[in-house]
Amino acid sequence: MAPKSSTPASTNVVQTLWKAYSDHTSDRLKFIDAFLFFLMLSGIAQFLYCILVTDYPFNAFLAGFASTVGQFVLTASLRSQVNPENKNEFKEISPERAFGDFALGSIVLHFFVYNFLG
Numbered sequence: 001m002a003p004k005s006s007t008p009a010s011t012n013v014v015q016t017l018w019k020a021y022s023d024h025t026s027d028r029l030k031f032i033d034a035f036l037f038f039l040m041l042s043g044i045a046q047f048l049y050c051i052l053v054t055d056y057p058f059n060a061f062l063a064g065f066a067s068t069v070g071q072f073v074l075t076a077s078l079r080s081q082v083n084p085e086n087k088n089e090f091k092e093i094s095p096e097r098a099f100g101d102f103a104l105g106s107i108v109l110h111f112f113v114y115n116f117l118g
Contacts, residue, residue: 081098
């Protein structure tokens with residue numbers, strides 16, 4: 001006999017995971033996660049455009065892709081610092097300080113990206 005499909009079990013796992021995420025994650029972290037998802041989609045779209053259409057101004061592609069990846073890393077760092085479950089790891093860093101570091105890092109990142117464009 002052929003093994004049965006595991007689709008209902010995997011659907012149940014995904015639904016359970018989504019329900020736990022919705023119930024136990026604060027709105028602040030959900031907002032950061034939505035921005036991370038947007039950055040991921042933006043990076044994928046830029047990469048696919050470069051591969052499928054053209055990469056003529058290659059420095060523009062590199063700048064845009066580096067900006068997306070850099071912003072993703074900065075946002076992931078912000079998420080880990082403002083997550084209440086990580087309070088023991090970031091004892092000296094308040095959420096306000098974490099956001100200030102994120103904002104300053106974003107400004108510096110985009111300054112270098114803008115200069116790389118020419």
